[in-house]
Amino acid sequence: MEALIGNTFLCTVITFASYVIGVKIFRKFNKYWLNPLYTVTIIVISLLSFFHVDYGHYTSGAGIFSLLLGTATVSLAVPLYKQMRMLKKHLWIIVYSVSSGTLAGVVCVMMLANEVHLNKDLMLSLIPKSVTVPIALSISRSLGGIPSLTVLFVVISAVFSLVTAPLFLKLGQIRSRIAKGLALGTSAQAIGASRAFEWGELEGTMGIIAMSISPLFMSLITPLLFNLS
Numbered sequence: 001m002e003a004l005i006g007n008t009f010l011c012t013v014i015t016f017a018s019y020v021i022g023v024k025i026f027r028k029f030n031k032y033w034l035n036p037l038y039t040v041t042i043i044v045i046s047l048l049s050f051f052h053v054d055y056g057h058y059t060s061g062a063g064i065f066s067l068l069l070g071t072a073t074v075s076l077a078v079p080l081y082k083q084m085r086m087l088k089k090h091l092w093i094i095v096y097s098v099s100s101g102t103l104a105g106v107v108c109v110m111m112l113a114n115e116v117h118l119n120k121d122l123m124l125s126l127i128p129k130s131v132t133v134p135i136a137l138s139i140s141r142s143l144g145g146i147p148s149l150t151v152l153f154v155v156i157s158a159v160f161s162l163v164t165a166p167l168f169l170k171l172g173q174i175r176s177r178i179a180k181g182l183a184l185g186t187s188a189q190a191i192g193a194s195r196a197f198e199w200g201e202l203e204g205t206m207g208i209i210a211m212s213i214s215p216l217f218m219s220l221i222t223p224l225l226f227n228l229s
Contacts, residue, residue: 010053011061018043033159037191076208083205090178094206097179098213101186103221105130121146127225128218129153132189135215139222154189161187162195181206186214 022040048058080087087094106127113123124145128136133154140150165184174180177200184192185207193207 008061008064010051011058012064014044014047014051014053014058015062015065018047033163035159035162035191038155038159079201079205080208083202086178086202087205087209094178094182094209095213097182098186098210099217101183101210102130102214102217105187106218106221106225122149125149126153129157130187130189131215131218132211135219139218142222143225158188158191162191165192165195177202178206182210185210189214 018040019036021043022036025039026034026036047053048055109123109126109129112118113126118126121144124143125140125147127143127145128139128150131139131154133151136150136154137147139145140147161184165187169180169183174183180199181193181196181203184196184203186192188195189211193204193211196207197204
């Protein structure tokens with residue numbers, strides 16, 4: 001029992017300390033590629049290696065954060081509820097826009113892979129790069145891709161989208177708050193929606209909707225991609 005409590009305390013301290021350090025780094029340098037989602041992961045891995053903590057023990061010891069994550073996810077329903085009228089008004093435009101963006105990502109990956117003669121396993125690992133990690137992993141496995149590479153591609157895609165999205169929105173003279181939120185949510189998923197909230201509640205809500213519709217659409221078209229595997 002004491003060992004369990006000690007392990008839980010150590011893992012909680014490691015996670016909390018890593019988050020605090022990651023947030024401080026992000027606020028000090030204010031660079032999108034230093035998003036805490038990634039810097040905290042690196043810090044946690046470093047601390048686990050330093051203290052010689054097994055990953056299995058860390059997972060069981062830091063279980064409280066999984067519980068809190070569920071609570072945080074449910075709380076996303078609040079801004080959705082506030083923007084319900086706007087959502088109903090533009091529902092089909094939103095669905096069409098996000099679905100088109102997701103499909104365009106898949107088509108671009110396939111065309112680029114064929115153009116540079118990319119290895120088939122790499123291409124299948126790249127296809128689900130623009131959806132949330134759990135669903136991307138599931139799709140990658142079903143297609144015959146390499147899940148570990150898929151995670152890497154999802155991370156790179158999200159960071160690239162987060163960094164370049166403001167520039168492309170400016171060059172395209174896109175001023176619609178709805179379009180901005182949908183673009184970030186579709187391309188950068190959770191961190192994109194988080195960034196969109198910095199622009200306003202409407203943008204953030206659209207980001208949440210996009211990061212929900214995109215994986216759903218990707219899951220629906222996955223059976224059509226089986227002939228690639």
